[in-house]
Amino acid sequence: xxxxxxxxYSKEHPGVTRVELAIEGALQLRKRWSASRGMAALLLTAMxxxxxxxAYEVMDSVVEGHLLVLWIALWAIGFASMAxxxxxxxxxxxxxxxxxxxWALRQARARADQRLWRIAQSDSRVMADIQAAVTRSEPxxxxxxxxxxxxxxxxxxxxxRHYGYHV
Numbered sequence: 001x002x003x004x005x006x007x008x009y010s011k012e013h014p015g016v017t018r019v020e021l022a023i024e025g026a027l028q029l030r031k032r033w034s035a036s037r038g039m040a041a042l043l044l045t046a047m048x049x050x051x052x053x054x055a056y057e058v059m060d061s062v063v064e065g066h067l068l069v070l071w072i073a074l075w076a077i078g079f080a081s082m083a084x085x086x087x088x089x090x091x092x093x094x095x096x097x098x099x100x101x102x103w104a105l106r107q108a109r110a111r112a113d114q115r116l117w118r119i120a121q122s123d124s125r126v127m128a129d130i131q132a133a134v135t136r137s138e139p140x141x142x143x144x145x146x147x148x149x150x151x152x153x154x155x156x157x158x159x160x161r162h163y164g165y166h167v
Contacts, residue, residue: 037090037093039093039096039097040086040089040090040092040093040094041089042093043089043092043093044082044085044086044089047081047085047089048078048081048082048085051077051078051081052074052077052078055073055074055077055078056074116130
């Protein structure tokens, strides 16, 4: 009697599978990264470094006999300060980021306004559009005064050329 043995072999190389998983993990890590977390980590590191410098200065003035105990205390202070300041550092990072975004938006709007004004000074159509928008935004009595002044002005024989009409 004869029997056949069918062994299932993997269709993919295990090394290739590991590399693909590592690449997927790196891409997921990149997607989860945010600038506010990075800034919070940087601020937290700066605060902890300041606390550690102060602790080291205190430790430096103590006799060398208790150096190991002081190093343990230094590291305990470091970890405790990281735990204590982590929420504050994140809030400061988020507030700083939103303030910088608001400042950048205001700067962009100011640059756009300056660019539009320079164009309006050289193009009468744009200036007319701006003047019409200002007139629409004015209160009614002031607009009525502009209309009265316009009615007193002489009527031109032809329409301006930039409107596309030629009489």
